[in-house]
Structure formats: structure tokens, C-alpha cells
């Protein structure tokens with residue numbers, strides 16, 4: 001399975017939709033929608049220094065985005081690797097699973 005890196009190049013500025021979902025392990029997820037359609041999510045997490053990491057945006061579909069397997073409970077593939085802090089894990093069945 002390939003990894004995908006969160007970061008940097010693609011950011012779509014949309015307000016979060018609803019309440020952040022607690023994934024556990026210090027991670028929360030905020031869906032991002034454009035005109036009601038789910039385009040991505042912000043994965044909030046702490047960096048190595050314990051402060052909120054400024055990275056964490058993921059997007060779905062092409063080009064080379066993640067696959068949203070399920071919205072409820074959230075399941076995304078493949079894994080999510082933060083290029084800023086090295087945070088790496090999976091979102092499966094609404095939980096953060098450390099890689």
C-alpha cells in the first residue's frame with residue numbers, strides 16, 4: 001500500500017462542516033464541503049513540540065488524493081503521513097490508527 005503525504009500543495013479554503021469528530025490519539029477530523037459536496041478534511045493533530053501542527057489537510061479524488069471509503073464512520077485510504085511532523089496513521093471506522 002502506498003502512503004500519501006499531507007501537506008502543502010493543495011489547500012481549499014472552506015469552513016469546517018459541523019463539530020470536529022474525535023478520532024482518538026489526539027486527532028480530530030473536520031469535513032470540508034464545497035456546495036454540500038465532500039471535498040476533503042482537516043486532520044487536526046499535534047506536532048513533535050506538542051503544539052497544533054499547521055498541516056493536516058487531505059482531499060479526496062483526483063489528482064492523487066485519498067479515497068473516502070466511508071463518511072460515517074469515517075474511513076479513508078491509504079494511510080496519512082504528515083510531512084511536517086512525521087505523524088502517520090490510518091483513519092478506519094472513525095478512529096485514528098497509528099501506523
Ligand SMILES: [Zn+2]
Pocket residue numbers: 045046047053054055056082083084085086087
Ligand atoms: Zn503534522
